[in-house]
Structure formats: C-alpha cells, structure tokens
Amino acid sequence: MMVLQADSTVFDAIARYTCLALREAEICLPGDVLSRIEAAAASETNPVARGELGNILANVARARELSVPICQDTGVPVIYLTIPPSLPFTRQVYDAVRAGVREATSTIPLRPNVVTPLDRNNSGDNTGEGMPAIHARPGDRLTITVLPKGAGAENVSRVKMLLPSERGRIAEFVVETMCIAEGRPCPPVVLGVGIGGTFDGAAALAKEALLLPVDCMDPFEQEICDAVNALGIGPMGLGGGTTALAVKVKTADCHTASLPVAVNVQCWACRRATVEVPL
Amino acid sequence: MTCVDLSTPLGDEVLWLRAGDRVTLSGMVYTARDEAHLRMQEQGIPFEPYGAAVYHCGPIIEGDRVVAAGPTTSARMNSLSDFLIRRGVRALIGKGGMSRHVAEQLRGKGVYLAFTGGCAALAASRMQLRGVYFEDLGMAEAVWEISLDHLPLVVGIDARGGDIFDDVRRDARRRFVEMFRRKQ
Numbered sequence: 001m002m003v004l005q006a007d008s009t010v011f012d013a014i015a016r017y018t019c020l021a022l023r024e025a026e027i028c029l030p031g032d033v034l035s036r037i038e039a040a041a042a043s044e045t046n047p048v049a050r051g052e053l054g055n056i057l058a059n060v061a062r063a064r065e066l067s068v069p070i071c072q073d074t075g076v077p078v079i080y081l082t083i084p085p086s087l088p089f090t091r092q093v094y095d096a097v098r099a100g101v102r103e104a105t106s107t108i109p110l111r112p113n114v115v116t117p118l119d120r121n122n123s124g125d126n127t128g129e130g131m132p133a134i135h136a137r138p139g140d141r142l143t144i145t146v147l148p149k150g151a152g153a154e155n156v157s158r159v160k161m162l163l164p165s166e167r168g169r170i171a172e173f174v175v176e177t178m179c180i181a182e183g184r185p186c187p188p189v190v191l192g193v194g195i196g197g198t199f200d201g202a203a204a205l206a207k208e209a210l211l212l213p214v215d216c217m218d219p220f221e222q223e224i225c226d227a228v229n230a231l232g233i234g235p236m237g238l239g240g241g242t243t244a245l246a247v248k249v250k251t252a253d254c255h256t257a258s259l260p261v262a263v264n265v266q267c268w269a270c271r272r273a274t275v276e277v278p279l
Numbered sequence: 280m281t282c283v284d285l286s287t288p289l290g291d292e293v294l295w296l297r298a299g300d301r302v303t304l305s306g307m308v309y310t311a312r313d314e315a316h317l318r319m320q321e322q323g324i325p326f327e328p329y330g331a332a333v334y335h336c337g338p339i340i341e342g343d344r345v346v347a348a349g350p351t352t353s354a355r356m357n358s359l360s361d362f363l364i365r366r367g368v369r370a371l372i373g374k375g376g377m378s379r380h381v382a383e384q385l386r387g388k389g390v391y392l393a394f395t396g397g398c399a400a401l402a403a404s405r406m407q408l409r410g411v412y413f414e415d416l417g418m419a420e421a422v423w424e425i426s427l428d429h430l431p432l433v434v435g436i437d438a439r440g441g442d443i444f445d446d447v448r449r450d451a452r453r454r455f456v457e458m459f460r461r462k463q
Contacts, residue, residue, distance in 0.1 A: 048433055048443070051301050052395050055431055059401035066404075071397040072339055072347040111339070152352070152396070172459045179455045182448055183375050184352070186396035227458060231451040236374060236396055238433055239299075239447045269397050 010087065010279070011096035014144070017277045018100025021146040022077065023108055024273035026069040029060045032215040033190070033245065033270045040188060040242040049240025053188075056235070056268055070269050074110040075148030077101050077132035078207065082139025086279060089136065097134055097144070098127045113151070135204070145274040147210060153185035153267040159203050162259040170195060170261055174247065175227045177263045183237015186267035188245045190214055191228065193221075194262040197252035202260035205250040210266050214246035221247045235268075245270070284429065288330025289369035293390045296434045298441035303429040304392065307409065308334045308372065312351060314420035316359035318413050325412040325422060328366040332392075335373030337419030338403075345406040345425060349399035350374040353391070357381055364388055372432065376444030382436045391436035393443075405430050 029037075037060075041053035063070045079097055083089045102125040104110055114131045115122045126132070158177050162169060174193055181189075194205025217225060225247040234240025245268065254260060283296065287306030296302065309326050311319070311333050319325070335356055338348035353373030360371060361384050369389040371377070374396040385391060394402065410424035436442045 048299055048301065051431065051433065055395040055398050055401055059395070059398035062400040062404050066400060068346060068400050068403075070400065072337070072349050072399040073397075175455060175458065179451050182451065183396075183444065186374070230458065231454050233447060233451050236393060237376065237444055237447055238393060238435070239443060239450075267397060 011092050013277050014093060014096035014142075015099040015103060017275045018079065018097050018144050018146070019103040019107065021144050021273045021275045022101070022104035022110070022148065024275070025146050025148055025271040026074055026108055026110065027067055028064055029070060029269065030272060032213045034060060036214050036245040037188070037268065040245065044240055044242050046234060046240035048238045049234045049242055052235035052238060052240075053242065069108065069110065070271065071150065072111060073150040073152065074108075074113065075150045075271070076113055077126060078147040078149050079132050079134050080145040080147070080208075080211070081134065081136040082141065082143045083136055084140055084142050084279070085138070087142055093136075094134055097132060101126050101132050142277040142279055143274055144277060145211060145272065147207070147272045150267055150269070153189060153265040156181035156185050157206070157262070157264045159199065159260065159262040161199065162261050164257065164259050166259060171224045171227060173261055174224050174263050175231065177265065178228050178233065178243060179231055181265060182233055185265045186236065186269075187233055188235055188242045188268050190245050190266040190270045191224070191247045192264040192266060193224070193247060193249045194260070194264070195249060195251045196254040197260060198254070199260055201252055202262040203264065205252055206262035206264035209248040209250040210264060210270065211272055212248040212250070214248065214270065217246055217248070221249050287332055289332060289389075290330060293369050294387070294438045296390055296437050298434050298437045298443040298446070300434040302392065302432050302434060304332060304370070304372070304432055305427050305429050306332070308332045308425050308427055310334045310336045310338060310348075310421070310423040310425065312337050312420050313355055313359065314416045315413055315422045316356055318416065320359070320362055324363070324366060326424065328363060328368050331368050332370040332372060333363055333368055334425070335371070338423055339399075340408065340418055340423065343408050345403045345408050345423075347399035348402040348406060348425070349397055350394045353377050360384065376435050376442065379442070379445070382440055382442050385436055385438055386440050387438055390434055390438055392432040393435040394430065394432050402430065
C-alpha cells in the first residue's frame with residue numbers, strides 16, 4: 001500500500017474541497033429535499049401553508065440564481081470525513097478543514113456565527129475551540145461531507161434517557177419534541193432520530209440521520225412522520241398538513257439497562273453536500 | 280381567501296385584516312432587532328413612526344445592496360414593542376409570532392405580519408436600500424430603511440386579538456394529548 005507523502009498539496013486540496021462543499025451546501029438545496037418540498041406544496045390544502053411553501057421554493061430558486069446562501073443563518077460547520085488507508089490521519093487534516101471553513105466564510109460569504117460559549121466573543125471566521133465539529137472514520141476514499149447547522153432548529157433538539165420498558169414511547173417523545181418546538185425551528189422540518197448507543201452517541205446518531213436521503217422512509221419512520229404532521233403545526237407554525245418533510249432514524253446497540261433517544265431538529269433548509277478529494 | 284396589497288404609510292385598512300389573511304406589502308420598512316429597539320427607547324425613533332412598518336431583521340448589506348434579509352424571531356422583541364405601537368407604528372413584521380401581551384397592544388391599532396423564515400434571498404430580491412440609522416450598532420442591529428416591492432406576508436396577529444400562532448399552538452397540544460393519552 002502506498003502511503004501519501006504528507007506534503008502541503010494534500011492539505012491544500014482538503015481545504016479547497018471543504019470550501020467547495022460548503023459553497024454547494026449553502027447555496028443549493030439537495031435535490032431530494034427540494035423534491036419533498038415540491039411534493040408537499042402540491043398536496044397541501046391549507047392556503048396559508050401553500051403560500052409559505054411557495055415562498056420557500058421561490059427563495060431556493062433565487063439563491064441558486066444569485067449564488068447567495070439560502071438563509072442568512074449559514075449555521076455552524078459540522079463536517080464528516082472518511083479517511084482512506086493511504087492518508088496519515090494527523091492534526092494537519094483537521095487544520096486543513098479549518099482553513100477551508102475560514103476560506104468559505106470570507107468568500108461565499110458566510111455569517112460569522114461561532115462565539116466562545118460564556119464570553120460570547122466571535123472569532124469572525126466560524127472556527128474556534130471544537131469548531132468546526134469534525135467527525136472522522138476510516139473509508140476507501142477521502143470524502144468530505146458538510147452539514148451547516150442553523151441555531152433555530154438546533155435549539156429545540158432534545159435527548160432523553162428512556163427506560164428499556166418504554167420502547168413503545170419513542171414516537172411520543174419525537175412528536176412531543178415538535179409539539180414543544182411549534183414554529184420556532186422553521187418547519188417543515190426533517191427530524192433526525194438517534195436510538196441507542198450512549199447519552200452522547202444517541203445525539204451523534206440523530207445528527208448523522210440528517211445526512212440520509214429524505215425521499216424514502218421505512219414504516220417506523222413513516223408512522224412517526226405522519227403523527228408529527230397530524231399536529232397541524234404546518235410551515236412556520238402557521239398551520240397546515242406539512243410539519244415534517246421526513247423522519248430518519250439511526251440506531252446503535254446500547255446497555256441492557258438503557259434506551260437513549262435523541263431528536264435533532266433540522267429546518268426546511270436541510271443543507272448538506274459531499275465531495276471526494278482526488279488523491 | 281383575502282389577498283390584499285398594502286402600502287406604507289399604513290392606515291385604518293390594517294384594522295380590517297384577519298389572522299390568516301395573505302397580503303403583500305410595498306413601500307418603506309425599517310429593520311430593527313433588540314439593540315435598535317433599546318436605542319430608540321433611549322434616543323427616540325429616527326423615522327416617522329405614524330403608519331410605519333417595522334421589520335424584525337438583521338440583513339446582510341453589501342455597499343448599497345441588500346444581499347440577504349430574512350426575518351428573525353420576533354418573540355425577542357415581545358417586551359420592546361409597546362412604545363412603537365403607541366407612537367403609531369401599524370405593522371410589526373417577523374417570524375414565529377409574538378406574545379398575547381403584544382396582541383393586546385396591537386388591538387385596535389395594528390397588526391403582526393409573518394414572513395417565511397429562511398427566505399433571505401427572496402426577501403432581498405424585493406428590496407432596495409434607501410438609508411440607515413444607528414449604523415454604529417453594526418450591520419445586523421442597525422436600522423436600515425428599505426423600500427419593498429410586494430413582499431408576500433401572512434397576517435399572524437390581527438387588530439382584534441386574533442392570533443393564528445396561538446390557534447395552531449392550542450390545536451397541536453390538543454391533538455398531541457389525543458394521540459398519546461391511551462399510553463399514559
């Protein structure tokens with residue numbers, strides 16, 4: 001197996017492709033998400049809800065046409081890497097991703113959203129301690145997936161440690177999360193649900209579930225999605241049949257005495273993009 | 280379904296609107312978030328408030344161009360809006376609705392209009408920048424004077440206390456209890 005020389009070319013490429021992925025995610029809504037919004041607009045009978053979905057579709061088209069971000073809350077950068085055997089996984093990989101985020105912030109441009117948690121000092125470039133949030137795992141190729149995460153929907157996300165005997169109440173917890181959130185997360189939302197693992201692992205699974213395509217759901221996901229839509233919250237909390245575009249579930253094995261469940265709420269602007277870095 | 284084209288300065292026509300009506304707004308709006316409200320309470324309102332519309336928004340401005348101007352969460356201005364309504368402001372614009380307290384302040388005087396969250400590019404495409412006040416507060420918090428061309432809005436709270444957000448909230452809670460009561 002050939003191991004790449006850890007020269008600056010590789011890291012420059014990682015920075016450049018991180019920036020490209022962010023540009024794609026911020027400006028172009030993924031096709032599967034757009035299709036779900038279009039389908040909702042076609043089937044929605046509430047005139048206010050139809051109007052809101054029409055505005056969203058018009059906005060998505062304008063953003064693409066003008067090459068500007070879909071929403072002014074351009075989020076915080078959440079980044080997933082797959083690292084091939086040929087690339088030494090060092091601190092320099094992290095530094096390259098951070099350089100890409102800084103480049104994206106100044107060139108797209110993105111709103112600088114990252115602050116220190118207590119003093120609220122803004123770094124101005126969307127990087128800081130633990131930011132971007134980088135998750136890496138081994139893979140065959142070097143890929144960079146970005147998930148810019150806005151605050152409105154993140155702020156209404158929840159984790160709960162259910163009892164193993166409460167397996168039947170997972171759907172209730174997810175629906176309750178939207179009942180409490182109302183219009184605040186800018187519905188129609190995508191709900192990422194993490195079941196199992198550990199306290200923190202369930203939350204990570206819930207976020208990863210937001211990377212799954214929204215154009216198909218299994219019967220469990222569909223049942224929860226239908227229940228959320230039966231709440232009638234509708235686009236922006238103004239009422240209607242479209243509160244969730246999709247519910248996506250990811251699971252991991254857990255302790256026999258635990259049942260962690262997390263719901264990561266995502267606004268209609270379910271922004272994500274994946275690029276492969278040629279090596 | 281009513282769809283009314285409104286333009287500023289707004290008058291008694293807003294009193295006839297009902298929560299859930301779709302409208303468009305043309306004319307002048309003034310952006311204001313938390314800091315601008317506090318400054319206006321201290322130093323006075325820098326524009327003619329009578330018949331005016333105030334937009335809860337922290338836009339991205341580049342030179343003399345509005346780049347992105349989606350709505351911010353209006354609830355943060357719940358305790359900061361009474362003085363504007365008393366001075367004759369007829370419409371507050373934002374996302375997510377406002378408190379019952381604000382709904383009472385608007386009674387017989389004005390309305391709350393909802394604009395679709397996240398639609399920053401659509402809003403900017405209907406806007407022209409005319410001026411700015413309190414620029415020292417920074418881009419997001421300054422008061423930007425913006426000319427609107429038919430911005431599509433929904434009446435969230437009307438001048439009779441009707442509140443579409445409150446209706447939806449109560450219905451959702453009732454439906455949630457109905458759905459899961461058997462399991463409790």
